Amino acid sequence: MANAILPALAGNFLGQAPVWYKQTIIAFLVLNPILMWTLGPYLTGWILVLEFIFTLAMALKCYPLLPGGLLALEALVIGMTTPDALYREVLGNFPVILLLMFMVAGIYFMKDLLLVTFTKLILGVRSKSLLGLLFSLVAALLSAFLDALTVTAVIISVAVGFYGVYHRVASAGTENAEAFGLDPDEGLHREHLEQFRAFLRSLLMHGAVGTALGGVCTLVGEPQNLLIARVAGWEFIEFFLLMAPVSMPVLAAGLLTCLLLEKTGWFGYGAKLPRQVRRVLEEFSDAERAKRKTPQQVALVVQGLAAVLLVLGLALHVAEVGFIGLMVIILIASFNGVIDEHQIGKAFQEALPFTSLLVVFFAIVAVIHEQHLFSPIIHAVLAMPPDIQPSMFFIANGVLSMISDNVFVATVYISEVKQSLDSGAITREQFDRLAIAINTGTNLPSVATPNGQAAFLFLLTSAIAPLVRLSYGRMVVMALPYTLVLGGVGLFAVSNWI
Numbered sequence: 001m002a003n004a005i006l007p008a009l010a011g012n013f014l015g016q017a018p019v020w021y022k023q024t025i026i027a028f029l030v031l032n033p034i035l036m037w038t039l040g041p042y043l044t045g046w047i048l049v050l051e052f053i054f055t056l057a058m059a060l061k062c063y064p065l066l067p068g069g070l071l072a073l074e075a076l077v078i079g080m081t082t083p084d085a086l087y088r089e090v091l092g093n094f095p096v097i098l099l100l101m102f103m104v105a106g107i108y109f110m111k112d113l114l115l116v117t118f119t120k121l122i123l124g125v126r127s128k129s130l131l132g133l134l135f136s137l138v139a140a141l142l143s144a145f146l147d148a149l150t151v152t153a154v155i156i157s158v159a160v161g162f163y164g165v166y167h168r169v170a171s172a173g174t175e176n177a178e179a180f181g182l183d184p185d186e187g188l189h190r191e192h193l194e195q196f197r198a199f200l201r202s203l204l205m206h207g208a209v210g211t212a213l214g215g216v217c218t219l220v221g222e223p224q225n226l227l228i229a230r231v232a233g234w235e236f237i238e239f240f241l242l243m244a245p246v247s248m249p250v251l252a253a254g255l256l257t258c259l260l261l262e263k264t265g266w267f268g269y270g271a272k273l274p275r276q277v278r279r280v281l282e283e284f285s286d287a288e289r290a291k292r293k294t295p296q297q298v299a300l301v302v303q304g305l306a307a308v309l310l311v312l313g314l315a316l317h318v319a320e321v322g323f324i325g326l327m328v329i330i331l332i333a334s335f336n337g338v339i340d341e342h343q344i345g346k347a348f349q350e351a352l353p354f355t356s357l358l359v360v361f362f363a364i365v366a367v368i369h370e371q372h373l374f375s376p377i378i379h380a381v382l383a384m385p386p387d388i389q390p391s392m393f394f395i396a397n398g399v400l401s402m403i404s405d406n407v408f409v410a411t412v413y414i415s416e417v418k419q420s421l422d423s424g425a426i427t428r429e430q431f432d433r434l435a436i437a438i439n440t441g442t443n444l445p446s447v448a449t450p451n452g453q454a455a456f457l458f459l460l461t462s463a464i465a466p467l468v469r470l471s472y473g474r475m476v477v478m479a480l481p482y483t484l485v486l487g488g489v490g491l492f493a494v495s496n497w498i
Helices: 003-013 019-038 041-057 063-079 084-093 096-110 111-124 128-145 149-170 173-179 190-215 221-234 236-264 273-293 294-316 321-335 342-346 351-370 376-380 386-403 406-422 430-442 454-460 470-498
Strands: none
Touching: 003 236, 019 041, 019 063, 041 063, 041 351, 041 470, 063 351, 063 386, 084 096, 084 351, 096 111, 096 149, 096 321, 096 342, 096 351, 096 386, 111 128, 111 149, 111 273, 111 294, 111 321, 128 190, 128 236, 128 294, 128 406, 149 190, 149 273, 149 430, 149 454, 190 236, 190 273, 190 454, 221 406, 236 430, 273 376, 273 430, 294 321, 351 454, 376 406, 386 406, 386 470, 430 470, 454 470
């Protein structure tokens, strides 16, 4: 019996993931307790962080919730952190969890309006360079007033809608090609699919980077912005003006980078919408417009009004973002007649796996916190001359945000700096400069990796990523020029203009 159970258990472990991947995860789980005993918790903590990053990098092989969750559970069992520490991390980031649970689901109910709007945009703008610039600019503007995760959810929803239209046509076969405005002998070939994937990948990345460009500007742009502003005592306008010497030059440089990448085709950008796919989308748009009767038009109006309330609610910060998302769900579902539990449940399918992954991520963050992995870096920077402290804080925050959650990095750094201010070790003017460096450092260079920002991690683990072949490695490569430009311009601005 045992001879039959063990092979079955080995086969079931992580399902269809490659054998080498399963063996690697098992090796991690076996080695960590040994390393904890021999090297101590500090070095083992850094090794655990690298192991978790590996699971993120291999997200297309296996959803990181499972291997990452096993690593997090082991960290709890061997005492690298505690359930109470994990609970405190989750509680501190509860607004982000609420946002994922309800706002992403709320965007699902607006997908028809989004698909109509962005179809008009994509079909109306023939220039790919201009289209990429518009995606980045719109994402930046929205992220300055909304949360980056909300904006990313919108972009993902649009991309999924476009891919769904293409797939519907491609699955119909060449015998039905004429119904979609195609030459039966031409059809949609594999090279068109690959080009279409590259087209969507570039728009997704431009939009994701745009959320970072806009998110750094305002108090509500990113969760850590609000945290830093509360500690520093800054209001909305004051926050914007203090960040402007860094955020505005970076925004301009980021948009110019977008145009350059589309013109040159470097780093995987520049792919245009295939002519055949454009005809499919135009045919689909015309067909949908013809089928749209009064009930469907009213449904779009309801979604539009809910979108206006969403923007106003988020911009004025009348409530936590997640509660505003729940309001959107209730309003749209009520007035558009969505009353079936299973129909409503579909809206939550995209968000809840990522919410679970984020809780696992907080367990790794709890290890970082409990083992004080970042403390030596903070103390070393504070020991430097005051004139170079902002630049070094920007660099240290940027590098650590590429590895860990930028909200956590900002929390740790602003707390340490506030303690230095309260003790009289630094002046209020120096505190403001360091706070600006912390905010920009955690927001800008962190675009380098998907684990640097929750919006990027959400994109990597979303339904669209495997469809357009957007892997961890490809995201890092496509983000590289943005990382260099945003990080370089940001560092120059922090060094010279604050």
